[in-house]
Amino acid sequence: MNEASFIPKTPYEDSYWPSHGSIGFQAPSNIALVKYWGKHGLQLPMNASLSFTLGRCHTQTVLSFSKKEKGAVDFDVFLNGTKTPSFAPKIQVFFERIEPYVPFLKSFRFVIETHNSFPHSSGIASSASGMGALAMCLVAMEQRLQGSTTTKLSIEALQKASFLARLGSGSAARSIEGPLVVWGKHAAIEKSSDLYGTVYPYEVHPNFENYQDAILLVDTGVKQVSSTVGHGLMQGHPYADQRFRQANDHLGKLVPILRSGDLESFVAIVESEALSLHAMMLTSQPYFVLMQPNTLEIINRIWVYRRETGVQVCFTLDAGANVHVLYPENEKESVQKFIASELEPFCKEGKYILDHAGLGAQRLLP
Numbered sequence: 168m169n170e171a172s173f174i175p176k177t178p179y180e181d182s183y184w185p186s187h188g189s190i191g192f193q194a195p196s197n198i199a200l201v202k203y204w205g206k207h208g209l210q211l212p213m214n215a216s217l218s219f220t221l222g223r224c225h226t227q228t229v230l231s232f233s234k235k236e237k238g239a240v241d242f243d244v245f246l247n248g249t250k251t252p253s254f255a256p257k258i259q260v261f262f263e264r265i266e267p268y269v270p271f272l273k274s275f276r277f278v279i280e281t282h283n284s285f286p287h288s289s290g291i292a293s294s295a296s297g298m299g300a301l302a303m304c305l306v307a308m309e310q311r312l313q314g315s316t317t318t319k320l321s322i323e324a325l326q327k328a329s330f331l332a333r334l335g336s337g338s339a340a341r342s343i344e345g346p347l348v349v350w351g352k353h354a355a356i357e358k359s360s361d362l363y364g365t366v367y368p369y370e371v372h373p374n375f376e377n378y379q380d381a382i383l384l385v386d387t388g389v390k391q392v393s394s395t396v397g398h399g400l401m402q403g404h405p406y407a408d409q410r411f412r413q414a415n416d417h418l419g420k421l422v423p424i425l426r427s428g429d430l431e432s433f434v435a436i437v438e439s440e441a442l443s444l445h446a447m448m449l450t451s452q453p454y455f456v457l458m459q460p461n462t463l464e465i466i467n468r469i470w471v472y473r474r475e476t477g478v479q480v481c482f483t484l485d486a487g488a489n490v491h492v493l494y495p496e497n498e499k500e501s502v503q504k505f506i507a508s509e510l511e512p513f514c515k516e517g518k519y520i521l522d523h524a525g526l527g528a529q530r531l532l533p
């Protein structure tokens with residue numbers, strides 16, 4: 168597969184196109200176990216990454232379209248029913264990037280109505296789930312314009328949705344399927360690709376089934392460093408090459424760990440990945456500290472709890488201060504008690520979200 172394989176082969180028969188319609192999809196957020204940080208070309212990753220797709224944190228998008236004369240891309244975007252022009256520049260760039268692969272884009276006017284299951288001001292990035300949901304709507308629309316009457320999307324269509332979503336936000340490539348998705352070519356993972364995410368193809372031990380993720384909201388403000396700036400800081404970063412090697416090495420090591428259910432080794436890699444991601448930001452030019460005092464309090468308490476109870480609960484972080492607490496389903500009761508009593512006081516307004524690994528995007532309508 169290369170980029171050209173995503174350009175539709177058969178020209179669309181546009182006289183048959185519906186003059187208007189709507190398509191709706193829900194796409195999940197995801198949490199990386201092996202982090203993507205650093206890119207090249209058009210949203211291509213410098214290393215392979217692996218994530219759990221989330222079950223509860225998602226974006227729901229309805230894409231309404233009406234036929235127009237071919238011209239510039241034309242759309243309005245609404246978040247929770249309110250027109251949100253601040254989202255438009257990112258979508259404009261996205262539409263321009265994907266136009267070669269979605270040639271009907273300029274022949275319709277679009278209204279994009281989007282809702283997140285998590286509060287917008289939670290500090291949880293909505294770009295992965297948002298781009299995932301929009302990409303799913305577009306491939307479903309393409310399938311309809313090509314005359315297909317089925318609402319089921321083919322494997323090729325899911326691959327294309329991931330490919331398109333990636334062009335909007337790299338990590339969105341991992342927001343189409345679940346529960347474990349690899350993005351980025353890796354020698355140990357068959358069929359892995361830099362162009363799109365693929366479902367992790369090997370045996371996964373029951374220890375990792377329905378893995379739990381409690382998202383502790385430490386900082387609910389605007390991101391201190393945008394992803395675009397953050398990825399950019401890896402260019403010329405003194406530790407970049409070692410970091411890309413480390414991430415690929417971690418992913419290779421996770422294959423036997425996921426198979427055997429070795430939670431201790433899993434924890435060691437996942438936490439190292441989170442801290443290495445932040446280490447890159449601590450050592451870039453300019454440099455950033457994205458953790459906050461409460462992030463460190465939470466990490467320390469997780470370590471004490473793990474040491475004292477032997478429960479293999481661990482943390483991971485995105486490019487911000489919030490903490491994802493990861494734990495096996497069979498430890499749910501005790502870990503959730505621990506979170507409520509010991510970690511909640513460090514969350515902004517005591518807020519956290521109990522989530523778990525999920526299965527991927529779903530059609531909402533028609």
Ligand code: PMV
Nearest residue numbers: 199202203336337338394486
């Ligand atoms: O998809 P982006 O460009 O917002 O990058 C996200 C990067 C991290 O969330 C920090 C790590 C990851 O792999 O998801």
